[in-house]
Amino acid sequence: MTKTIVVKIGTSSLTQAETGQLALSSIASLTETLCDLRRQGHRVILVSSGAVGVGCVRLGLTERPKTIALKQAVAAVGQGRLMRIYDDLFTILQQPIAQVLLTRADLVERSRYLNANNTFQELLNLGVIPIVNENDTVAVEELKFGDNDTLSALVASLVEADWLFLLTDIDRLYSADPRSVPDAKPISLVSSMQELTELQIQTGGQGSRWGTGGMITKISAARIAIAAGIRTVITQGQFPRNIAKIIEGEPIGTHFAPQPEPTSARKRWIAYGLIPGGKLYLDEGAITAIVKAGKSLLAAGIKAVEGEFSNQDAVQLCDISGHEIARGLVNYNSQELQKICGRHSREISAILGYEGADTVIHRDNLVLI
Ligand SMILES: Nc1ncnc2c1ncn2[C@@H]1O[C@H](COP(=O)(O)OP(=O)(O)O)[C@@H](O)[C@H]1O
Numbered sequence: 001m002t003k004t005i006v007v008k009i010g011t012s013s014l015t016q017a018e019t020g021q022l023a024l025s026s027i028a029s030l031t032e033t034l035c036d037l038r039r040q041g042h043r044v045i046l047v048s049s050g051a052v053g054v055g056c057v058r059l060g061l062t063e064r065p066k067t068i069a070l071k072q073a074v075a076a077v078g079q080g081r082l083m084r085i086y087d088d089l090f091t092i093l094q095q096p097i098a099q100v101l102l103t104r105a106d107l108v109e110r111s112r113y114l115n116a117n118n119t120f121q122e123l124l125n126l127g128v129i130p131i132v133n134e135n136d137t138v139a140v141e142e143l144k145f146g147d148n149d150t151l152s153a154l155v156a157s158l159v160e161a162d163w164l165f166l167l168t169d170i171d172r173l174y175s176a177d178p179r180s181v182p183d184a185k186p187i188s189l190v191s192s193m194q195e196l197t198e199l200q201i202q203t204g205g206q207g208s209r210w211g212t213g214g215m216i217t218k219i220s221a222a223r224i225a226i227a228a229g230i231r232t233v234i235t236q237g238q239f240p241r242n243i244a245k246i247i248e249g250e251p252i253g254t255h256f257a258p259q260p261e262p263t264s265a266r267k268r269w270i271a272y273g274l275i276p277g278g279k280l281y282l283d284e285g286a287i288t289a290i291v292k293a294g295k296s297l298l299a300a301g302i303k304a305v306e307g308e309f310s311n312q313d314a315v316q317l318c319d320i321s322g323h324e325i326a327r328g329l330v331n332y333n334s335q336e337l338q339k340i341c342g343r344h345s346r347e348i349s350a351i352l353g354y355e356g357a358d359t360v361i362h363r364d365n366l367v368l369i
């Protein structure tokens, strides 16, 4: 059966750790694997990092750029070279590819989000393998994905993929970074979101020399993907052929089982497409109502409001310690909410001087995280 498969490869797998030069055999093997998947009829998207790493090598820089402007310039050098290498390899195997460079802004506006999906679907219908990266050269700090793990999960969610493979320089997820904790335990299966929380995985720092997010961004990517009903696997980029084996059922890498009832596409856009403009701190009663009973959020359950946002913006809903529980679209702006938080719905019109919505966030616009 045709599956939609998103494969993300990190800089640490595309380049050699010591020199930063391209890991040609891994890239060639990845190319062959993705072409094999296409021949089997699957729809394939590659999310490839490497623009900054490849650009650094081209320019003789020995470490990842620290300033944004330099990183943007270096990415512009590297992205072209990266695509040239992919195009050469995929062309040898007669596989058409496309470059898709996305910014966070492309997913914030619902019409652009839907448009991005249409483009992906057309490319996949044409038998093309889209090669996606963040458009680093124009991405601005406040509006960027920041790491390609998150980007790949958002793309997988956008196109409603069946599989997301996160290829990295380690064979699987461990209870802690085995490079610094030698007795860290390997994890083969994470069967639910709750189990993921209970495992309390230690992720240490930023990851390898050229990588961006480390393991923490892979775990949050897995959360986004499994909520969308996508089976997610962390496995080693050095052996891309394992992808086909995994699809056939071999227990390689760390598997994250998809949530049985995926969150709807619109709610996924609210939760992960939009950028939250503020935080609402909730009392216990409100948390129980939205988490256990699937109720809407009322002003009475809000203890505090943080940030400046407009009516219909997305906000984070947190417990009193700031731990995020849900996201949603607000029916009031931040100034209005400052006035009505903690108050009963029937008092709202008297406080504001006009009739507003009964709910602060209607349950149709509220997503548990
Ligand atoms: N709990 C963990 N399990 C496995 N690896 C971990 C863990 N915590 C941190 N890491 C580190 O994350 C690194 C991979 O992240 P990163 O370098 O950002 O890869 P990529 O370039 O593929 O995105 C591994 O090399 C490993 O040292």
Ligand SMILES: N[C@@H](CCC(=O)OP(=O)(O)O)C(=O)O
Binding pocket: 009, 010, 011, 012, 048, 049, 050, 051, 052, 053, 075, 133, 134, 136, 146, 147, 148, 149, 207, 210, 211, 212, 213, 214
């Ligand atoms: N967009 C950046 C990659 C960002 C990123 O997440 O890198 P990595 O941790 O290696 O997957 C680039 O192409 O260099």
